[in-house]
Amino acid sequence: MIEPGGVIGILGGGQLGRMTALAAANLGYRCHIFCPEANSPAMQVSSRATVADYDDAAALARFADAVDVVTFEFENVPATAAAVLAKHRAVHPRPEILQICQDRVKEKDFLRAHGVGTTDYRKITNTTDLTEALSTLGASILKTARWGYDGKGQIALKPGDDATAAWARLKTDEAILEARVDFACEISAVLARGIDGAIASYVPVENRHTDGILANTVAPAAIAPSLAARADDIARRIAVALGLVGVLAVEMFVTKSGDVLVNELAPRPHNSGHWTIDACVASQFEQLVRAVCGLPLGSTERYCDAVMTNLIGADVAMWRDAVAEPNAKLHLYGKVDALPGRKMGHVTRLKPRA
Ligand SMILES: Nc1ncnc2c1ncn2[C@@H]1O[C@H](COP(=O)(O)OP(=O)(O)O)[C@@H](O)[C@H]1O
Ligand SMILES: [Mg+2]
Incomplete structure (x- = not known):
């Protein structure tokens, strides 16, 4: 310890x-x-x-x-x-987990190997791969295998689109083509796992994206309890399979037929867990500290419901309103240039539990 x-x-x-x-x-x-x-x-x-x-x-x-x-x-x-x-x-987490999670192909192969449902996908290394995969998968999203974040390095494609041009635009030597999921909503499950293997998870939350960037997180997600339990179970199974010590966020799609498909993993605190700072006994950040230092994990119980809104780029000017709002907690990240698409801060609006 x-x-x-x-x-x-x-x-x-x-x-x-x-x-x-x-x-x-x-x-x-x-x-x-x-x-x-x-x-x-x-x-x-x-x-x-x-x-x-x-x-x-x-x-x-x-x-x-x-x-x-x-x-x-x-x-x-x-x-x-x-x-x-x-x-x-x-x-912590061990470096092998980084290797898996920083490569979208490795990550999806890992999930499939452990029986976790994902959208259909193909590894792409050239135009021929892309043309072939596009005709099989239909409407899909081409993503660089590595270094992408906040929707960067992604191109939406449909059959008949120019595969050569799309491949050239991506400027990479390895990518993944994923069948587009017509989802009912996006959710995530965030948990911590200690050195002793104990797991503490937060209630699954709903995430709404704008232009590929997280805009809002609603905690808890307005989904059936059985669905929330399934999301939690999937995240726990992944944490164990990874041998994770630390914090894990699992981004998922809930399909219109009620299936849960894993989109991607983050073996670290996640934007969709920021609400835990103000609404829970122990935040996702405190859990990371506890986990890597070998302390017992804290309680993930929430005092209240919450909606987290990212302040992206020029949105940061809204701090003036947020700081005057009684139930809003303002967090600014100390960044100087409010560049478009840059996460400058977030606001968590707390809602007393019914
Ligand atoms: N296969 C897909 N089907 C439908 N929407 C997708 C798919 N992949 C990504 N998206 C949308 O784009 C967002 C960002 O993609 P994601 O794979 O999570 O990359 P990033 O690492 O940039 O967060 C997702 O949260 C989702 O809204
Ligand atoms: Mg994502």
């Missing part, structure tokens, strides 16, 4: 690292952020920082020496960096 006073090393300096560092501070831990950009959102609230590239072996070695445990705040940290660190320090 790493006791309060210990140092948690975090790969990545974005808002997820920031909110993890704030939760860590509440429990008396210090955080050391490793990230290529100076003055990142996480660094602004952490006691130590290393500004270096993820392939800087000397910087990684010094970082490993300076921390008691390592975690990461987004899955696009090179898995090689996590693997190098794992030789010196415990890394």
Whole structure:
């Protein structure tokens, strides 16, 4: 167990690292952020920082020496960096999980191998693959296998579309083509799993996206209890299959026929779990800290229902209204430039439970 006073090393300096560092501070831990950009959102609230590239072996070695445990705040940290660190320090979740979750093909192969339902998909490495797959899958979405987020690196296609042009536009050597799901709604299940294998899950939530970016999360999702239980069970099974220590978010589609298909995994705190900061006994960020330090997990019970709204790009100007609203909790990430599509903060509106 790493006791309060210990140092948690975090790969990545974005808002997820920031909110993890704030939760860590509440429990008396210090955080050391490793990230290529100076003055990142996480660094602004952490006691130590290393500004270096993820392939800087000397910087990684010094970082490993300076921390008691390592975690990461987004899955696009090179898995090689996590693997190098794992030789010196415990890394949670383990680097093999990063390898699976940062490659959409590997991730879906993993899910299928463990009997988890997903939409139909094909691995694509050239125009011929794409033409063939498109004629089989019909209306679909072409996604880069790696490095995509917030809907980036995705092209919607239908049979008859120009496969050569689409492939050239994606600028990648490996992609996935996924059959488009005509979903009733999108939900996610967020849970934490401790070093001892104990799991604590939050109630499944509904996610609404605009232009591929999460706009709102409604907690809890307005779905039948049996469906919520199924989503929870799927997420638990995946966490066990991964051998995860940390936090896992499972994004899912609920189809119009009532099926649950897994869309993607995030082995870290997730945007759809931000509401837990203000509405639950222990937030997803506190759970990550507890899990990687070997503390017992906290309670995921919620005090109230909540709706989380992302402040994206120029939306951040709404902070003036949000800060004056009685039941709204405002979170800003300390980012300077409100670029289009950039997550600048979020507001959680709390609703007393009926
Ligand atoms: N196969 C699909 N069918 C229907 N909608 C999809 C599909 N894949 C992605 N989407 C839509 O695009 C959003 C973003 O895609 P996702 O695969 O989750 O990538 P990202 O890593 O950018 O979040 C999803 O939340 C969903 O709204
Ligand atoms: Mg997603």
